[in-house]
Amino acid sequence: MSLKLAIGGKGGVGKTTITSLLARTIAQIDNNRVIAIDADPVANLAAGLGIDESTPITPVAELSDLIAERTGAKPGTMGGFFTLNPKVDDIPDRFSLERDGVKLLVMGTVQSGGSGCICPESTILKALMNHLVLARNEVVIMDMEAGVEHLGRATSGSVDALVAVVNPGKRSRVAAERIRKLGQDIGIKKIVVLGNRVKNQADEDLIRESLSDFEIIGFLPEMEEIFSADRQGVRPFDDPSTIPEAFKTIARRFLDLNVE
Template sequence: MKVAISGKGGVGKTTIAAALTKIFAQSGGTVYAIDADPDACLAAAIGIPEDEALKIKPVVEMRDVIRNKSGSGAFYTLNPKVDDFLDDYSYKLGNIRFLRMGDPKKGGSDCYCRENTFLNALITSLLLDQQDTVILDMGAGIEHLSRGTARGVDMMLVVVEPSRNSLNTAKHVQRMAGDLGIARIGIIANKIRSDKEKEFLLQSFPDNAILGFVKFSESIWANAMKSSSAAELEGELLVEMQKVCLKISGEVGGYK
């Protein structure tokens, strides 16, 4: 199962991605948790200790490794072998394998073409070749996906909160995902405080588009301000995200 997650910054996308990662991991089997949003902090959210998370180097900055895989001269292979890279360089937390991709768009005079090509090969391998579950935490722009790699995405989840800006971003992501050929696009409504907010979102999307409603949590909000902000899989968050996992499984399989 391959699930990509997007949404406007601040809507709780990474908390949702971490919750899904943990729930799928609890069902057995390896889960790849991929942080493809330069502004996100998925490592801390899934429970990697802060001192360990700080040591995790973004893939795009592993220039020596990438040159060894792709070639160090003026010419480099466009399809480097990356399957062993996933085993060698992912951070292991139980049966979760974590990778931080880094920002493919770098400023300055250096050319990052080789690094960007390697990132594309890595995403392609994760989405098209891996048999394990992959959770891809992306920014609102979903830049890491191309029409080719999008073929491997079983479902795109867009996290929204009850605000007009969040809805506008969600509609934009839906259009981009549709243009890339992603057939299954689901909405997760987060930070819901009232029936009025729930109704606002229900009226904003087609029937059955919203897979789940997650109530605003003071404990999660307070936890997000700490240096270690692992998503608390308890209470209503756990119940609601288990429902979401079952709905995803009903469409694409992979969770019981």
Template sequence: MKIVVCGKGGSGKSTVASLLAKNFAKNGFSVLVVDTDESNFGLHRQLGLDLPQDFTGYYGGKQAVMQRIMAAAPDYGSVSFFDEAWGLADLPAGYLSEKDGVKLVAIGKIHEAGEGCACPMGMLAKQFIGNLKVKPGEVVITDTEAGIEHFGRGIEESADAVLMVIDPSYESLKLAEKVAELSRSIDKPVFFVLNKVDGSSEHFMCDALGDRHAIAAVIPTDPSLAVAGLRGDEVEADSADIEHLGRFLRDTLAV
């Protein structure tokens, strides 16, 4: 199963991705988390892992990847970084962090001012996720950058489902409509997680989304998670809400 997690900045998508990964591992799954957010330096800490070396390094680094893409101009779509399909067991160890059944790959980060755009990471991420062959009992969770640029990059094309995290804000609810539209256009199911909610905001958000959208879970505001995020601490996946979300995805996607 391949799940792409998205949301606006600050919605808690990386926290939900981390909690969900830990929950799947707790339930006996082999889990790979793919970090495609070039500006997120906190996901690995929420997972309790070291930040792995940029996967672009496997191909010589970001600039080498860019040169390979540019050399194919104008036929950029002809560039392929994979000659054969990979399974989770085939991932190069030097570009992984791993703990308690959860592996982490970080496609690439912006490290220096003026180093150029993130386009090489976007193309590599799309091919990396699309190339992975997932067996029964394996789950790939992709944490994307804030917003919807990843749809333009084609990250969702090989996913089994899109999971959008929505916080109590007008911007998040409006973005949910666009994510639903984009997901429908590529024939991908989209599920919503209402995050950081209380009683009144949950009622309003459910009314705003309406019956036409599937709400996979409702996660109440949790001060302990907020403090963990502030400190960069590892998060724990033992809440009933996250267990419900994991079970919903397993049942709905028939894993």
């Protein structure tokens, strides 16, 4: 199975929790191999996956020695020469942490030169994302910023879906429009909405009516277990067998996208 998903949404809609639970659920289905990518600088995918936060996780963008070795330039270099096609195929296995069949890889952000800079750090991140999406025969689920940072035209055609997570609040629904435009601008063909924290039929109807020109992949109800786990600082549904059927249903719908 080689499914590639990018998960986006306004801050606070629950996309990191959804990313972690989808990754864990898909790993349980037919023993799929899953790589979860933390590409949101303010997210904490490690906690959602139940990876011990006391275990050091150095973002790829901060692996200074590796970046210098692979690009031939020192991190932060804004001039001079360095390779635009660095070797990255070993990075997912060397620098990821794993639990319950899900590998976590933290991308990090480029701290200088702006989001569009051509520098060794951004070159490594883009090359790594290309490799993850185009070359890995695994399920790759990316927890993105509100936009589509790290994704470019080279990889967009191979992303099976860009998922805009929304809740009934207006601001999250407005964000879905922005996410769709960003995805369309780089050529992502399939952009879907996933409703989260839906309390009742009225909430579901509101999302359907206000985003009537979107494809809606499904809805997830508000779950007390998720709030409780967040308060306790643990991952929700720690026993994988207790993950609700609602997540399994959504996971299977995404897996079906890859075989359509």
